[in-house]
Amino acid sequence: MDFDTLRMDFPTVRNGAGIYLDSACQALRPDCVIRAMDEYYGDYPACGGRSVHSMASRVSLAVDETREALASFFGTDEPGCYVFTKNCTEGLNTAAFGLGLKKGDTVITTDSEHNSNHIPWLILQENAGIRRKYSRSAEDGSFDMEFFKGLFDSSVRAVSVQQSNSVTGQTLPVREIAEIAHDRNAVVIIDGAQSAPHIPVDLKKIDADIFCFSVHKMPGPSGMGVMYGKKEVLESLNPVFGGGGTVGLVTYDSFTPAPVPDRFEAGLQNYADIIGTKAALEYLSGIGMDNIGKHDSELMRRMMGNLEDVRNLHILGSSVPEKHGSILSFNIDGLKPHDIAMMADSMKGIMIRSGMHCSHPFYVSRHIGGSARASVYLYNNIAEIDAFTDTIRHIADVFGE
Numbered sequence: 001m002d003f004d005t006l007r008m009d010f011p012t013v014r015n016g017a018g019i020y021l022d023s024a025c026q027a028l029r030p031d032c033v034i035r036a037m038d039e040y041y042g043d044y045p046a047c048g049g050r051s052v053h054s055m056a057s058r059v060s061l062a063v064d065e066t067r068e069a070l071a072s073f074f075g076t077d078e079p080g081c082y083v084f085t086k087n088c089t090e091g092l093n094t095a096a097f098g099l100g101l102k103k104g105d106t107v108i109t110t111d112s113e114h115n116s117n118h119i120p121w122l123i124l125q126e127n128a129g130i131r132r133k134y135s136r137s138a139e140d141g142s143f144d145m146e147f148f149k150g151l152f153d154s155s156v157r158a159v160s161v162q163q164s165n166s167v168t169g170q171t172l173p174v175r176e177i178a179e180i181a182h183d184r185n186a187v188v189i190i191d192g193a194q195s196a197p198h199i200p201v202d203l204k205k206i207d208a209d210i211f212c213f214s215v216h217k218m219p220g221p222s223g224m225g226v227m228y229g230k231k232e233v234l235e236s237l238n239p240v241f242g243g244g245g246t247v248g249l250v251t252y253d254s255f256t257p258a259p260v261p262d263r264f265e266a267g268l269q270n271y272a273d274i275i276g277t278k279a280a281l282e283y284l285s286g287i288g289m290d291n292i293g294k295h296d297s298e299l300m301r302r303m304m305g306n307l308e309d310v311r312n313l314h315i316l317g318s319s320v321p322e323k324h325g326s327i328l329s330f331n332i333d334g335l336k337p338h339d340i341a342m343m344a345d346s347m348k349g350i351m352i353r354s355g356m357h358c359s360h361p362f363y364v365s366r367h368i369g370g371s372a373r374a375s376v377y378l379y380n381n382i383a384e385i386d387a388f389t390d391t392i393r394h395i396a397d398v399f400g401e
């Protein structure tokens, strides 16, 4: 796969808009995604699933095609098991609040979750009296299976974990986690925000009951996500929102829920983005997720190799590049993460993220104020990585302690 040619599919790369190393937040978009959305707005900007005229029918068909593309991309049989959401967070909230958990029910997460997979459970802890347990992560971010197994008792109803971590980049053995949880009758929810864009995800193999991810990280439209659920799990989940499109028959006193997935998609949907999602999935499939994973690894090896001897730079997580997926979080003695990010941008147009990356408990529990974070994707190349590491070395030498 010629990634250097591929880069040119991205307008911001062609236009020299800077070195973008913030893909864990949001990816750049290729022409095909932008074109698919433009086509919708220019040619058939109607609603789907309601009106029967020709423009609306074209939209309905396109929405169905995106669900089919999702089922094929994630190796499942049923397109109807993919619910469109506005992001991964909405999917995780829909799952958490839809399970009908009661006082005393326990939910296990890891100690390193993104706030999207932490705050909904905290709200349920406060409002419904559920209990929380945290599976501990080792210093390098890896999963402690024995500790996890020891957390189960008869009150555990759900296990909800990230597949790939947004700070350390570590990928968890979610298939084994799901097997253990299922043996103990717990529902398994996977946050795939950082894995779905970067590695092959086979939902049948993982056997997740629910799998949520962000399309804007892979590299689809902004404000777009998906919640996959096994059919029987979706059918047992209580919808959080109700309204147009979610019902069959309605009287003044009652309503019949529409079949899944419609019952979870209240009101008019984000059709342009749903259509752009199919273009993004086809784009990724054309490259091959294995190839993308290998490309990420090559860039991470280069990045970590280049930074190895920067004496005042500290990496969060493993010292092994392959364990970082596409993410490198780091600190430089004497500098605040935001200062590092602003200097990299103003000196060389290098865009990285800084702060706590919506993973506050991770940082607070380790008494770390935050970190800088560089994240790579398929459009980055070795020259960009070298420019980034040269700049970071310079910042560390001149401004660090």
Ligand SMILES: Cc1ncc(COP(=O)(O)O)c(C=O)c1O
Binding pocket: 024, 025, 086, 087, 088, 089, 090, 114, 116, 117, 162, 164, 165, 166, 191, 193, 194, 213, 214, 215, 225
């Ligand atoms: C691991 C993880 N989970 C969830 C999210 C939230 O994704 P979204 O902003 O699409 O809701 C992110 C975003 O960075 C993430 O990294």
